[in-house]
Amino acid sequence: MRNAIIGAMTALITPFKNGEVDHAQFAKLIERQIANGIDAVVPVGTTGESATLSHAEHRECIETAVAVCKNSGVKVVAGAGSNCTREAVDLAQFAQKAGADAILSVCPYYNKPTQEGIFRHYKAIAEAVEIPVMLYNVPGRTALDIAPDTVFRLFDEVPNIYAIKEATGSMERTLMLKAKRPNLAVISGDDAINYPIMATGGNGCISVTSNLLPNLIADLVHSAQMEDFAASKAISDRLYDINKVLFIESNPIPIKAAMYIAGLLETLEYRLPLTPPSAEHMRQIETVVKQYAVPA
Numbered sequence: 001m002r003n004a005i006i007g008a009m010t011a012l013i014t015p016f017k018n019g020e021v022d023h024a025q026f027a028k029l030i031e032r033q034i035a036n037g038i039d040a041v042v043p044v045g046t047t048g049e050s051a052t053l054s055h056a057e058h059r060e061c062i063e064t065a066v067a068v069c070k071n072s073g074v075k076v077v078a079g080a081g082s083n084c085t086r087e088a089v090d091l092a093q094f095a096q097k098a099g100a101d102a103i104l105s106v107c108p109y110y111n112k113p114t115q116e117g118i119f120r121h122y123k124a125i126a127e128a129v130e131i132p133v134m135l136y137n138v139p140g141r142t143a144l145d146i147a148p149d150t151v152f153r154l155f156d157e158v159p160n161i162y163a164i165k166e167a168t169g170s171m172e173r174t175l176m177l178k179a180k181r182p183n184l185a186v187i188s189g190d191d192a193i194n195y196p197i198m199a200t201g202g203n204g205c206i207s208v209t210s211n212l213l214p215n216l217i218a219d220l221v222h223s224a225q226m227e228d229f230a231a232s233k234a235i236s237d238r239l240y241d242i243n244k245v246l247f248i249e250s251n252p253i254p255i256k257a258a259m260y261i262a263g264l265l266e267t268l269e270y271r272l273p274l275t276p277p278s279a280e281h282m283r284q285i286e287t288v289v290k291q292y293a294v295p296a
Contacts, residue, residue, distance in 0.1 A: 004162065005075050005102045005132060006185050006203040007039030008221035010210040011047035013252050013259065014061060016269035021057050023064050025266060030068040032264075033210070036295055037218035041065055042104055042206050044079035046141060047252045052271035059094055066099040077134060077206075081106030085121045089128045102132040104165060104206070109142035115150045126158045133160050138167035138189060148176060155184050165189040165206050166197070175200055191217075191243040195236035198224035208255050209243055212262060215295050245288040248281050250274070257285050262294040 010033050015025040033041050043065040044050040044058050053061070062078045069076050078095035080103040082088040092103050108121055126133045135154065137146040145168065154161045166174055167189030177186050178201040188197040188205035197205070198221060210217035216235055223232040246254045253270065257277050260268040268276060277285065 004185055004203070005040055005077060005134075006163070006187065007225065008037070008210065008214075008218040009040040009042055009077060009187070009204060009206045010038050010214060010217070011045050011206050011208050012041050012043045012065070013211050013256050014044070014048040014050075014053065015265055015267075016271065017267050019269070021053070021061065022266075023060065026061065026064050027068050029211070029264070030065055032296070033214050034069065034072045034074045036214035037222070038074060038210060038214045039204070039218070039221075040075035040077050040101070041069065042077045042079060045081075045104060045136075045206070046106070046138070047208050047211070047255065048079060049252060049271055049274065050079050050081075052274070058091065059098070062095050062098050062100060070099070075101040077102045077104050079104050079106075080125070081136060083108040083111050085124050088121070088125050092125050092129045092133075096129045096131050100131065102134060103129065104134045104136050106136040106138065107142045107144055107146050109144065112144055115147050118144075118146055119150050119153055122154050122161065123158055126154075126161050130160065132162045133158075134163040134165055134185075134187065135161065136165045136167070136189070138165075140167070140169075148173070148180070151177065151184070152181055155181055163187055163203070169193070171196055171200065174202055178202070191239070191246070194220060195224065195232055198232060199229050208246055208251055209239060211255050212246075212258050212264070212289070212294060213239070213242065213292060241288050242292060245285055248284065249277050253277050254281070254285055257282060258289050261286050261289050264294070 015022040078100035080091035139145045163185035165187045185203040194205040220235040
């Protein structure tokens with residue numbers, strides 16, 4: 001598998017303090033990921049509230065992640081997506097210059113390009129850098145699906161496009177992608193189906209839950225990679241309740257609340273238009289978090 005950065009990966013939250021990015025806290029959270037067996041961290045994606053970060057903040061978060069992961073063996077897959085191709089190219093080039101190991105680029109949102117437009121968008125990004133590129137397909141956010149034929153065309157024609165983060169929620173899609181392109185890395189983007197994706201040939205996950213429980217997500221993925229599917233499924237079953245409650249409101253609202261409850265965040269802050277969870281949902285999150293031994 002070419003340029004493979006796969007395995008257990010965490011879609012990092014971005015901590016705020018008094019309305020600003022808290023880089024000291026961000027570094028501590030990444031150090032915790034490293035200590036608990038995660039293979040790669042993914043800063044400034046959806047979970048990192050990239051939509052409300054300034055361009056300067058976005059770049060600074062990538063720099064912090066690269067600095068903390070240096071010499072650790074843990075890779076950095078930097079978020080570098082936009083619905084403006086030029087902007088996505090600029091972010092990708094910055095990530096490469098900063099030392100990121102790969103980029104994750106979301107399907108263009110809002111302006112709804114054709115499949116040809118999606119192809120040209122990703123081709124322009126990938127050809128502007130030398131590091132590996134992971135496509136990110138999340139129709140629930142973008143209102144647009146990267147069609148399988150477009151994925152295949154990109155994988156076949158652009159050498160550094162090596163993977164897709166699949167957040168369609170469709171197992172059939174994963175099965176079809178792996179059947180038609182076995183060397184395409186398919187990465188789960190939905191914690192609820194991390195195990196079945198791994199068990200049917202998937203190559204890892206980019207997890208929200210692993211912000212809270214990196215040890216368990218790492219064990220789930222690594223067990224599956226070693227073909228110990230019974231162990232992997234047992235961990236998946238243990239994670240059912242937390243995976244469910246972490247999506248009772250829009251991500252990353254519940255995961256930041258869960259981390260605050262667990263003492264991993266000093267303050268519970270979001271950028272508008274995101275707001276804290278309702279009182280009822282906060283109680284539900286707290287009840288579920290107490291079921292787990294959250295590692296330091």
